[in-house]
Amino acid sequence: MRKNKILIAFFLSLLVLIGIEFFIYVNYSTITKDVTNISFVVSGDNMDLWENLRTGAETAALDNDCEILFVTSSVEAGAEGEIEAIKRQLKDGADYVVVSSNYHSEVEDYISEMGLEDKVSFLSTGDDDAMNKELVSYILKNSSNSVLLLCNQQDEQLGTLLKDSNIYFKTMSFEDYSFEEDITFKNFDIYAIDNRSEAVYYLDKGMVKALAYRDDYSLGYITVKQVLTGKSFSSIAKQVPLYYVVDKESMYTEKFQKILFPFAK
Template sequence: MKKSRFLLIAGIILIIILLMMAYYYYSIQGEENKEKVSVSVIVYGEDTERWENLRRGAEQAAEKISDEGTFVEVNLMTTMSERDAQEQIYLIQREIKRGADALIIASCNYVAVKEYFETIDRSIPVIFVESGIGENSDYQFVSADNYKMGYSLGEEILKKEISKVKIAVIEDGTNRDSLLERKRGLQDALQEKISKIVTWKRSKNEENIQTMLFLQRELTEEAVDVVVALDNTSTEAIVSAVQNLNKDVKIYAIANTEMAIYHLDNKTIESMVVQNEFSMGYIAIEQLMKHSEYADEELKNHVTFIAVDKRRLYLKKNQKLLFPFVK
């Protein structure tokens, strides 16, 4: 009796093992039989965490499409410098030669990258995110409306500051068309409403120094009431510079990193405009894979942004954009 029971249990275990092996085998076979698409995401700067929302959005869209029959692989690549267009172009050339099926690019220099693409045949789909290659381009650009983000930040300043304040606008990274549009929107919002606006821009011999050191020099040499940063790098750098020098300066910014949100929470940053980079990555993959067919103007409407300060930071309506991975 005991022997029969043992044989029955052993048989059941064996059947379960065989079923699991069969399931695993056919799952692998199914994956291997799927059409495979490799998407290289080439961004600027070496800080991969800064692009975490974009990457996760792209990967979630890729996972959804993979479940429907086409296996999409997303590979994020960064550069050593935020300013080196030749390094970014080298990565683009390398990925095309390696056989990438599509490219998603955040351009570090809209002039140089546009000139490069004007010299080559379009052999694979290419879409730009966050920073593109200027107007009159044949390539789609997925981003929130940069002009409107700049204008919205200007409105935040006008709500909280008097007209007599002196404002410094950090003009760093202006090889990116996104920053030029943000600055234009900011200027239009503040025009004739703020009496004194200055621009902080690197001199030629400061091109290779850390952004924080460049801003510490500016803070030391020119007294201002407000500093405006238009991207993540400038935002984090001005926060560090102000803290290092113990300056009593208000900071307004366009940014979306965890560090920037932390400094908004502790009121080091007064107000901030944040765009939905998760959605940006998601839509870029959908566009490349033809799972959505948005026109260029529609893309601006589908990537949203919010203006937020300490008081509005934890409002329910802002939570999903600010903390997309917290359930």
């Protein structure tokens, strides 16, 4: 009799455990969502250039059950390198790929030929033309000397906007200029188009007179929202300015502190 009671108790306990596991399984299955994998293919070998963009994308991902991956394609690899990076990401399970391309037409042709318009899209740069015009307007109001423009890519529009003025200007990449050692441009007013912490540092030190700053953090955040919702970039970003022209006097105002120092508490 005692053995029967023990067996009955054992089977009842087993049934209870099975019931608990079934309950957990059913409820966990209903609340678990599929994770969306979004890969960003960006040009160049310096991932630091994309730091703010990646952080913005990862912040948006936290709210939307996403996984974000950034991969680089070297400039030397050309359009073929970017296309291979896209292929690799899709093969590895990316649901969507966002491309910052130096070879837009070639990559666009590949996307069209392969019917990947729903899977692969180009990273919007915001309104770079408007940013350039605002920077040039600032230069014309605040400089009468020679001007050195530091930017990662020489922009023909900047030259076009400045050529009719009396200002002599030169352009150079930020990486090629040494603030501590280069005396060639010591009498120039220096402006920069950059959004890295290094550029903000030189603005604070007064070595850069003004900084045209693209808000890549917001750009990354909005891009993830765009991919997930299928809405146009402009419809999501229309209330969010994605560029600023900042000088030392304005950089610590409440408006710009949150933009220039997004990680400061």
